[in-house]
Amino acid sequence: MNSLQHDELGSAAQRERRRRILDATIALASKGGFDAVQMRAVAEQADVALGTLYRYFPSKIHLLVSALGRQFEEADAASGGRPVPGETPHERVMYVLSRATRTLQRDPNLTEALTRAFMFADASVATEIHVVGMHVTRLLMRAMADPSKPFEDHEPTEDDIAIAKVIGDVWLASLVQWVTGRASAADVGKSMDVAVRLLLR
Amino acid sequence: MNSLQHDELGSAAQRERRRRILDATIALASKGGFDAVQMRAVAEQADVALGTLYRYFPSKIHLLVSALGRQFEEADAASGGRPVPGETPHERVMYVLSRATRTLQRDPNLTEALTRAFMFADASVATEIHVVGMHVTRLLMRAMADPSKPFEDHEPTEDDIAIAKVIGDVWLASLVQWVTGRASAADVGKSMDVAVRLLLR
DNA sequence: CCTAGAACAGAAACACGTTCCAGTTTCTCC
DNA sequence: GGAGAAACTGGAACGTGTTTCTGTTCTAGG
Numbered sequence: 001m002n003s004l005q006h007d008e009l010g011s012a013a014q015r016e017r018r019r020r021i022l023d024a025t026i027a028l029a030s031k032g033g034f035d036a037v038q039m040r041a042v043a044e045q046a047d048v049a050l051g052t053l054y055r056y057f058p059s060k061i062h063l064l065v066s067a068l069g070r071q072f073e074e075a076d077a078a079s080g081g082r083p084v085p086g087e088t089p090h091e092r093v094m095y096v097l098s099r100a101t102r103t104l105q106r107d108p109n110l111t112e113a114l115t116r117a118f119m120f121a122d123a124s125v126a127t128e129i130h131v132v133g134m135h136v137t138r139l140l141m142r143a144m145a146d147p148s149k150p151f152e153d154h155e156p157t158e159d160d161i162a163i164a165k166v167i168g169d170v171w172l173a174s175l176v177q178w179v180t181g182r183a184s185a186a187d188v189g190k191s192m193d194v195a196v197r198l199l200l201r
Numbered sequence: 202m203n204s205l206q207h208d209e210l211g212s213a214a215q216r217e218r219r220r221r222i223l224d225a226t227i228a229l230a231s232k233g234g235f236d237a238v239q240m241r242a243v244a245e246q247a248d249v250a251l252g253t254l255y256r257y258f259p260s261k262i263h264l265l266v267s268a269l270g271r272q273f274e275e276a277d278a279a280s281g282g283r284p285v286p287g288e289t290p291h292e293r294v295m296y297v298l299s300r301a302t303r304t305l306q307r308d309p310n311l312t313e314a315l316t317r318a319f320m321f322a323d324a325s326v327a328t329e330i331h332v333v334g335m336h337v338t339r340l341l342m343r344a345m346a347d348p349s350k351p352f353e354d355h356e357p358t359e360d361d362i363a364i365a366k367v368i369g370d371v372w373l374a375s376l377v378q379w380v381t382g383r384a385s386a387a388d389v390g391k392s393m394d395v396a397v398r399l400l401l402r
Numbered sequence: 403c404c405t406a407g408a409a410c411a412g413a414a415a416c417a418c419g420t421t422c423c424a425g426t427t428t429c430t431c432c
Numbered sequence: 433g434g435a436g437a438a439a440c441t442g443g444a445a446c447g448t449g450t451t452t453c454t455g456t457t458c459t460a461g462g
Binding site for chain 2: 116119120121122123126129159162163165166169170172173174176180181182190191194195198199
């Protein structure tokens with residue numbers, strides 16, 4: 001037993017390697033997008049052999065979706081459970097989505113890499129995908145719930161969950177269209193506005 | 202000037218080659234999905250050299266999205282402008298979507314290949330993407346409009362268009378989750394039902 | 403300290419999308 | 433029918449994701 005924070009699988013050296021690999025992935029993605037995340041380049045920049053990279057992440061898609069998951073965790077930690085401003089669910093959800101979308105648009109290459117990987121992932125990436133899906137759902141649920149009510153009253157209905165799922169779908173589809181150059185940043189905002197306005201009324 | 206039906210670019214021999222290529226693409230996709238559509242295999246099955254295949258379709262993604270476009274055209278021709286049954290827009294849209302989804306689920310491999318290509322397409326495939334987008338939008342618009350009214354009264358509002366776009370996005374996102382094994386066929390139906398019910402009321 | 407096994411490094415090899423080229427066939431225009 | 437242009441063929445070759453192999457280093461248990 002060592003004295004580190006997490007007790008997830010792996011020694012300190014292994015967690016360190018994993019961190020370096022994900023750092024290299026983010027850096028390369030940020031610089032050149034999906035195509036620039038080349039496994040040999042990631043391995044070299046993370047100072048790890050190619051075989052080791054594949055031992056940690058069994059494919060490029062696993063690697064990128066894992067990186068996306070870590071990004072969400074960092075964002076989650078940074079936001080630190082602050083209540084979402086806004087009077088209505090509509091306002092709060094739009095606030096959250098606008099903020100997230102603005103953040104993503106600040107690093108288009110990174111967003112392109114992560115989004116495309118997410119869309120291309122198949123069933124073998126289910127675990128990593130699930131992590132990301134949970135973050136998105138939680139984000140939207142928090143925004144939909146009334147922050148002035150106590151926590152116990154936030155039991156979401158079936159419909160709430162379904163609505164959050166649909167909003168997440170629209171968000172993702174819009175994002176894909178943006179990163180693939182098929183829609184402008186404004187188009188993303190407009191799509192989200194229409195969807196949220198009609199779904200949350 | 203030749204005596205053939207279409208006057209689109211290309212001689213009869215060229216249109217014939219194009220048809221053979223798309224036929225081979227559909228056949229291979231139907232048998233083994235996205236991964237089975239290998240450019241060398243397509244070329245061989247279409248009885249065409251690899252270089253020729255690339256002359257007709259500059260990438261695997263162009264090829265698959267073009268195939269998707271042709272599928273829509275065939276479906277369009279087969280439906281032949283029959284009015285959509287159903288009393289309300291909700292009913293009619295659900296009818297159309299259920300029908301389409303059932304058709305897609307009958308050939309999962311083909312659907313997987315075409316859907317993934319569509320999601321992976323970047324700006325260079327804009328033309329082919331646009332064709333597909335138009336078919337989907339038209340399909341949904343027809344279903345939303347009241348068939349008992351004359352054609353001229355079907356001027357769609359901004360909101361109608363936006364709603365159709367959102368429904369299309371949700372449909373696509375659900376399909377992706379289905380073809381990548383992250384959602385069941387029933388989940389797709391449920392998502393569509395929620396989205397359509399809430400958006401068309 | 404020693405040893406068995408796991409993890410890693412370095413590098414070759416394979417698969418498939420894509421590009422390129424030399425030679426041949428087909429098309430177009432005179 | 434002939435000349436030049438365009439399209440096609442067959443095949444080699446390249447890049448990148450992925451696999452595999454051999455030898456080395458690290459780690460845990462005695």
